[in-house]
Amino acid sequence: MTPDAWRARWERGETGWHLPEVHPALKAYKGAWRRVLVPLCGASLDLDWLAERGVDVVGVELSDLACRRVFERSGQAPETREVEGASASYTERRAGRLRLLTGDMLAVDASLIGPVDAVWDRGCTVALAPRLRDAYLSTLSRVARGAEVLLVTIDYDQRMMDGPPFAISDAFVRQRFDAVELLDEAAESGSLRDRLAAKAGLPQGADPPALLERVYRARVGAPPADCTTSSA
Ligand SMILES: C[S@@+](CC[C@H](N)C(=O)[O-])C[C@H]1O[C@@H](n2cnc3c(N)ncnc32)[C@H](O)[C@@H]1O
Secondary structure: OOOOHHHHHHHHHHOOOEEEEEEEHHOOOOOOOEEEEEEHHHHHHHHHHHHOOOEEEEEEEEOHHHHHHHHHOOOOOOEEEEEEOOOEEEEEEEEEEEEEOOOOOOHHOOOHOOOOEEEEEEEOOOOOOHHHHHHHHHHHHHHEEEEOEEEEEEEHHHHHHOOOOOOHHHHHHHHHHEEEEEEEEOOOOHHHHHHHHHHHHOOOOOOOOOEEEEEEEEEOOOOOOOOOOOOO
């Protein structure tokens, strides 16, 4: 999907990925994070939850509507300013421990993000088309190399339908991240499975594709060779 297509989905309220609660894998995780990057953060409730627990949070999201919504729901009036990165500009909103940058994650640089010791990746690697994955991993490497990553992936037979979310294999994670440890693997039987079945155009009553959700702890590794940095 192009940046405009993501923004349009926010405008139309087509945000089926948005959870009405904090992600269970994040809640269950006992990492002692001090400063966490939440790429492609949407308006996730995970942002507020982390900040309320004393973690400094920096989120990056294309949709200005999503970023405004995060502060509106907590009644906070963030300090807002335009900031320039090396190759793109962003709207920065900051209140308390939460700082959100509206703009392209694939163009951010370390000076915009600042030091981070962890990355929370839910709906990020799986959201990006395979052609953008190297650029995403390269960006993570640029801004958070060596940081701990808590990563949630979805795996299914990609031939049955197109993403997002795109299928991410266990082999891909082990190739592209360091110190990979599988924390949990579970068959997904809920609304995501139904949503993808509908998207795949399966007739009612047909068996939707099997989905596996995996949760990993890993480290951000070296950048992949030969990658581009455009999300268009
Ligand atoms: C599947 S949603 C996941 C949102 C969030 N992580 C969550 O768990 O609710 C992916 C989000 O990434 C945003 N996005 C897509 N490409 C992006 C990019 N290049 N830079 C920043 N945000 C992006 C979309 O607008 C969307 O909100």
